[in-house]
Amino acid sequence: MTARAMKAVARADYVIGNASYLEPLEPLLTGKNVIRSSMGKEVERAQQAIDLAKTHQVAIVSGGDAGVYGMASIVLEVLEHSGIEIDVEVIPGVTAANAGASTLGSPLSGDFAVISLSDLLTPLDVIEKRLDAVFSVGIPVVLYNPRSRGRPHNFALAIEHARKYLPPETPLALVKNALRDEGEEKIVTTLKDVEQVMDAVDMHTTVFIGGMESRLWRMGNNVKGIITPRGYHRKYVY
8 A cells, every 4th residue: 555545445434345455444434434344345445435435435445556557547437427526546556567576676667568368347358368468568567366166277377378479487386365464475486487387376466577688686596586678788798
């Protein structure tokens, strides 16, 4: 969370969100009216927040950054369709791509792409076209929602697309629960060896696939993470 987000929660009369996102906020929720929701109830959540915001201060929470696969878009869409005019602010958070990258070193130093493998709202054939587009230009790619019980094969499909354009030694990392108080894990491997860690990939995992210039970051004999050079080596001697 950013400090600005914490202040917004502190000011709110009502705090609304998915139960899993509210749980880490419990110390901030004392004295608040808390409305817990579940996956698949995003539209109802947005409508409820807007109705309450007519007369109260309302904070609707999301995981990571609300504008990156979060609640910002649906809240703004529902508000737009309602014709109601109320003050609304989208407050930035730290999305999993940035949080996970910080634990790996510097895998996203320049251009990169983020693709969600969830086909609940985006057709799978569209996701595949996007994967081909980003892998073909050789930039690092971050995969959100890589593997769930309902769609266990989408991650393997994404790896197939990556292998069409990238060499086997391309670095690949899994980061789970990035920067959270408990349960953070990271695994650094390569595109060639990803099958060895496939079982570790779930909906709490963010996957980092390096680009054409990415390499494993080593300190001595130990692999620490991933570096994607920005290009200083082409201009300076160091």
